[in-house]
Amino acid sequence: MSPQATAEAIEPSMTRSGQDQVAVWGWLNLGAAAAATRNNRIDVATDALRRARAAGHVAAGYVSPQVAHWTSFTPAVVAMRDVELAMVTGDAGRALQTARLVPSGARPAVTYQRFQLDVVAAALERRRADEALAILLSLRESASGWLRHQRYARTLTGRLLHRRARAVSPELRELADFLDVA
Structure with missing residues (x-):
């Protein structure tokens, strides 16, 4: 069923x-x-x-x-999943708008962490690389054990690396090394 x-x-x-x-x-x-x-x-x-x-x-x-x-x-759980589904349909604008409804540190923690990766993806779609990097760095600080095993995080970090027209910042280089992104 x-x-x-x-x-x-x-x-x-x-x-x-x-x-x-x-x-x-x-x-x-x-x-x-x-x-x-x-x-x-x-x-x-x-x-x-x-x-x-x-x-x-x-x-x-x-x-x-x-x-x-x-x-x-909770309503935050629904909003987090709505952000994910907005990204599945390619609607980064709706994803970022809905993301504003989610309080910092919403629960369950793993749902919130996964949601943050969707926000990173939406920020990248909107060419907001600094915002995307800040979220990834925050995840590295708060959930490094989880982040290290997320293929989605590696993909997003790779996108950040390849979008940079200028030199890669030390923070991004450290994140890429942490996630083993070439």
Whole structure:
């Protein structure tokens, strides 16, 4: 069963269901939005994101005591995923606009870190290399163990290196060396 079909089959009452049920339903809608976006079904993705946003407001503050992956579900989680989907469709402007809705240090941490890589990609698309580098350097400082293993980070750093018309800054060179980018 697809995430969309599952989400439709278990849709909770936004006023009577528990936060846990609404949170799981929200995560299912994010999965449906991701699948629809990647299948170029933007209308379906938009509807799924709308439902996920509503679930995020109802389930805000919920933290799962049992499920490791779906730890919490908030409007920030929905916005972070919306940024990712905007980048999948090539809409860097929407990605950067939506990114403003995400508070610094949003949770879950790995979702926030992945989101920051999408913001780097959007900044690069908008020729904002200094902003992109600043985010990557911040990730290196706050999540170096995670960052070292991210192919996406290596790709983005490579794009930064190859866009520079002038000499490469020491910070960018150090980041490239850290990520093993030639």
